[in-house]
Amino acid sequence: MSTPPVFEGSDGRFVATQLARGPWDPNHLHGGAPAALLMRAFERLPAPDGLTVARVTYELLRPIPVGPLEIKAEVVRPGRRVQLLEGSIIVDGVEVVRARALQVQAADAGAGAGESTPPPLGPEHGRPPELRVPHHPMFAFDAIEIVFVVGGWGGGPCTAWFRLRSPIVAGETPSPLQRLAAAGDFGNGISATLSWDDYLYINPDLTLYLEREPIGEWICLESQTRILRDGIGVAESVLYDERGRVGRATQALLVAPR
Amino acid sequence: MPVRPVFEAIDGGFLATELASGPWDPHAQIGGAPAAMPAREFERVPAPEGLVVARVTYDFIRPAPIGPVEIHTPPPPGFASRGH
Numbered sequence: 001m002s003t004p005p006v007f008e009g010s011d012g013r014f015v016a017t018q019l020a021r022g023p024w025d026p027n028h029l030h031g032g033a034p035a036a037l038l039m040r041a042f043e044r045l046p047a048p049d050g051l052t053v054a055r056v057t058y059e060l061l062r063p064i065p066v067g068p069l070e071i072k073a074e075v076v077r078p079g080r081r082v083q084l085l086e087g088s089i090i091v092d093g094v095e096v097v098r099a100r101a102l103q104v105q106a107a108d109a110g111a112g113a114g115e116s117t118p119p120p121l122g123p124e125h126g127r128p129p130e131l132r133v134p135h136h137p138m139f140a141f142d143a144i145e146i147v148f149v150v151g152g153w154g155g156g157p158c159t160a161w162f163r164l165r166s167p168i169v170a171g172e173t174p175s176p177l178q179r180l181a182a183a184g185d186f187g188n189g190i191s192a193t194l195s196w197d198d199y200l201y202i203n204p205d206l207t208l209y210l211e212r213e214p215i216g217e218w219i220c221l222e223s224q225t226r227i228l229r230d231g232i233g234v235a236e237s238v239l240y241d242e243r244g245r246v247g248r249a250t251q252a253l254l255v256a257p258r
Numbered sequence: 259m260p261v262r263p264v265f266e267a268i269d270g271g272f273l274a275t276e277l278a279s280g281p282w283d284p285h286a287q288i289g290g291a292p293a294a295m296p297a298r299e300f301e302r303v304p305a306p307e308g309l310v311v312a313r314v315t316y317d318f319i320r321p322a323p324i325g326p327v328e329i330h331t332p333p334p335p336g337f338a339s340r341g342h
Contacts (some may be wrong), residue, residue, distance in 0.1 A: 004332075057315045077320075084317055084319060100315075100317060101282060106332065114277050204312075205312075205313055207313070207315065232312045234312075250313075252312035252313045
């Protein structure tokens, strides 16, 4: 039997399954699921040889319900060395996510200054979090495996490895970039410093920066949430794959009493 | 004598002066100059009390020349009040 997918469908029309659900509301998706689906749409657009994704910014405009959605993506600024892509997820005619991806030509081999920073302790040394899960199934744990090598869930700065168990789209193996997008939205969740019962710390955006193309199935986040008094919550994660550092993920946070 | 500005207000927009020019091409602006202009425009867009800027992302789509420029702030897609 094949593993159930996060999204069913094709050609721009999909149905988000319960495996896409986030923790805040059983009817709404985790940001990592649409982030991965939009990354897949960006990967399918035409790009000149040698161009690679340097940055993706997602505006998570509205809650995304479990159920049918449309996805669109286009090249808004074509180029030989730099391209700008834009994509949207639309539910019942309303735009719920907008994303822009920047593709740039990979750096000349002679200009690089060496290899990436080595990865943290590997996932084989990790342990699953001890956590009260609000509902099942959901994106965290059911669609994506999570193991901690430093710290634990919701205990401040921590390091955890993520591996998608489920295909993003039925019948397809997720690409490393889709895996990175799926994991990249977990920084605020894993490194939270506020009580889940008392506070919202939800992210209206997500920005991924890539320093090289990721490889493999496992993506690691070394995450920290900063919330200054009267300031703005920001969750920041350094991203790794099994070979080493690949980039960063940043999320602005709405922090409010529940 | 007043300090010369990076942008001068002209009819229908602004004039980027040579003080806006960047290192790559004497006719093109450094990113910081146009980045500061939209920031000034964003500050004028009405916002509910208590909202502050959390993030600005700039896409430098093409070189911005020294000379006249217009600034547009198209209506945003809008966040839902619920949850956000």
